Amino acid sequence: MGKLIASPLRYLTFVDDKQLFQATLGLKAPWFVSEVKLNKTDKRLDIFIDFERGARFPCPECQSLCELHDTSQRTWRHLNFFEYETYLHARVPRTSCPKHGVRQVDLPWARPNSGFTLHIEAMVLALSDEMSVAGIAGHLNVNEDSIWRILQHYVNEARKDVDLSQVEQLAIDEFAVQKGHRYVTFFYDLKGRKVIHIAEGKGKESFASFVQAVEGRLDPKKIKLVCMDLSPAFIGGCRETFPDAIMVFDHFHVIKLLNDTIDRIRLEEARENQLLKKTKFLWLTNPENLEEWQERKLLQVKDLDIKTAKAYQFKLAIQRTWQLPPQLAKAYLRKWIRWAERCNLPEMEKLAKSIRNHFDGIVESVRQRVTSGYAEGLNNKIRTAFRRAYGFKAKEYRDTMIYLVAGGLQLPIQS
Ligand SMILES: [Zn+2]
Incomplete structure (x- = not known):
């Protein structure tokens, strides 16, 4: 991949360009580059690939060499060669296997049914780490939908490879997709710290969706611990779905409730007390995470005889x-x-x-020393990714984005 980008364009006029492209594409017999057309006006490069006469190809099913059945002409978008938009062309053979019948052969430069070469797909995956989909689309001059479909394909493939057989502890969390309007529920592998399922809604139905999604890969009866917030829907769903699991309400979720309570009290009180305006952050952040000026500001208000300060003491306690x-x-x-x-x-x-009603589950979180606090960090990463992906339409794309960011997936990056 690197070689193709690094080769100066002027090479084209000096060296045997067919051989150059054959090498950079990594083509081996029977495949070869039969023609290269450089159109300087349109800034377009067309590379034609063919196979040797009389070549036989392995059946994609059993790998035994078979006779050619027929071919069909196809085109693939390839990585730009400098600013030249580059396309590969080839006739794609179908073999006729005595055992498996007529099959399209596997191509060394593209996966079946993709209009893009593996090189450009690898580039999309590599760029997805740093860039928004719109950014990648602009950079490669490929439409956004195509970028999404490529990402979706590799994310789905990588998800199939995630081993769930050892998962015994889950974390469950709700996530607002549109601020306060629509929610999804994330199921995390608690120890692996990754999202393994995304369910619509935040009720019991989310659990059914989880069970269905992991069927055959994870036995709900083997789940020993579930870490979550104190919502009745989650508790009900957990009891039904994971009958042998201990329910744990961890530090992260309890503090979230404290923060919500403090903020409600502050909002009410701020109507009459000007000192409380713009102080939300001070009360909700851990003191050790405040910057110096924020700390100074907190010192001015935290010992005042006000309800917010009192509520804050309950959180510290x-x-x-x-x-x-x-x-x-x-x-x-x-x-x-x-x-x-x-x-x-x-x-x-x-x-x-x-808190009294959920006492056992909270104490259990101390005993088990589990926390899903990292979920907050992942959720922030997802939110940032959402902002970057502003304008993505389909739900499948949304999930692709989430798994990319928080799924802990091993994506195949070609080198
Ligand atoms: Zn076969």
Whole structure:
């Protein structure tokens, strides 16, 4: 691939261009480059490939050499040669195998039914790491739909290769596709830290979709632990789908609830207290992640006699639960609940009740030392990718994007 890009265009006029292209395309007998046409006005390069007379080809099914049945003319888009848009042309043979009948042979430069060469597809995959689909499309002068279809193909193939047989722990999380309007549910391999399934919605039906998707590759009865938030739909779905799994409500999800509660209290209070305007970030970020100026700002408000500051203290306090050994954590969390249930902040009292109702699952997260905190990082990456892919239409493309970013896939990058 590199060689083709690196070769100066002037080479074309000096060396035997057929041989040059044969080498850079890696063609072996019976295939050879029969003609190269360079159109300087249209900036277009056409490379014609043919096979030796009387050649026989392996049946794609059993690999035994077979007689030629017929051919059909095809064209593939190839990597640009400098600014020259490049196309390959060949007649594609079909073999007639005594065992498997008439079959199209495997081509060394393209996969079946693709209008693109493997070289350009490899380039698409390599660029997808850094560039938006629109960016790749512009760079290669190929339409966006084609780029999506290439990515989709390789993502789907790579997903088939993901080994789920050892997965015993899952994390489940909801994700807003359109802010607050539509949700999908992500099923993570908790230890592998990757999205293994995307289900529409955030209810029980998401679990059915998961079971169907992993059928034959993962036995739901073998799932021993599920890490998730405290939503009744998830809890119900989990009980039904993974009967032998312990439900765990981890640090990440509990703190998310605390943050939601603090922010509701702050919004209410900010109507009368100007000091609270534009302070959302201060209350919701871990103190150690604040920048110096933010820390200074927090210091000005956190000890004030205001509801938001009080709620914030509850968050700092509950965080200690996960720093303690399980037995102490249990007693500590009980104390926290009793304190929070009588704090005169109705929002916080409501949350304390919910924490009490999910006590075992929270303590379990301390005992098991599991967290799905990394999911937040992945979700941010997905959100960034969404912004980059602004304008992608189909749901399949959306999922392709998510698996690309968070699926931990091994994509075949040709070299
Ligand atoms: Zn055969």
